[in-house]
Amino acid sequence: MVLIISCKNACKNKWFQPSDYIDILRMADELSGSFCTNSSEPANDSTVLEIISTVMPRYYPKLKFDRLITSLEAKVGYDILMADFFIHRNLPKHEKICLVVVQKENLDVSSCIASPQHVSFLVNGKGVDKRTNVSMETGPQFPTDITKMLKYGANIVQAVGYFTANYIIAVAVVNNLMSFDAPKLGDYAQPVTTDLPDSDSDMLLEGPSRVSLKCPISFRRVQTPVKGRLCKHHQLHGY
Structure with missing residues (x-):
């Protein structure tokens, strides 16, 4: 299977004649069907780019998405x-290649960047740290750096x-931003409260x-105390 994949990539780089690489690609598809389900199709790149461009500034403001290599x-x-x-x-040595996993729905909540708890991710046959059933991390995750798990080819x-x-x-x-400007904090706005009738206020x-x-x-x-604009709790948290 690894040999066929190498030949498949050689076809993409035009190492074979067109008459030859059609047969090689057909063999690669037939073999991959024995190892994967039929739904193992590449994702729509425009959809992937749209989702990543949404979650990166929201949950990873200190990281910069440079380019997509492949997706599912x-x-x-x-x-x-x-x-x-x-x-x-x-490939430039300073570039960092990461595995990014995002749930397509509910991008407004941080649980969308949590790794699916019953799925194991592997790169070149080796489990990705904190993304396998033997070392799973619950909760939101940063993109996992898999650069050292890769090889040329x-x-x-x-x-x-x-x-x-x-x-x-x-x-x-995915690389780190060279400079990062923290968002400006607004002044706290006292929540609007509705006055209760005298009969209820006595209670x-x-x-x-x-x-x-x-x-x-x-x-x-706490160094810089902050709280949500509509928060009614007395306790603050640090920024």
């Missing part, structure tokens, strides 16, 4: 997906397991409250 689309259900891609020797990315939603799986060049009792100087998220001392 996973649908709900059990699946075995595979995509092959070629790494050239002239043909490479394979696989996804095996049960998908509970529709996902896009992308191998892309309200307000007791003492304690506010910690530690951020409830990082558990460190």
Whole structure:
């Protein structure tokens, strides 16, 4: 299978005559059908780029998406997906190649960048750290750097397991931003409250409250206190 994939990439780089690479590509498709399900189709690049361009500035503001190498689309259900891609020797050493997994629905919530819990991702036959059933990380994840798992020439990315939603799986060049400007924080706006009738206000009792100087998220001392515009809690968290 690896030999066929190497030949397939050689065809894409026009190493064979057109009359020859048609047969080679047909053989590659037949063999891949024995290893993957029929739904192992490349994702629509425009859809993948649209989703990545949406989640990158929202959840990874210090990372920059440079270019897409290959992608797959996973649908709900059990699946075995595979995509092959070629790494050239002239790849700049500073470039970082990452595995990006995003749920296509609910991009407004951070759970869309959590790895599907019943799916294992492999690159060249080796499990991707924190994205396999033996070392799974729950919650949102950063794009996984797989540069050291790759080799010059043909490479394979696989996804095996049960998908509970529709996902896009992308191998892309993602680098750190050289400079990052934090968004400007606005002034806190006191939430608008509705006055209750006198009969109801007599029943309200307000007791003492304690506010910690530690951020409830990082558990460190708050340096820059912030809170949501509509938040009614007294406790602040650090920025």
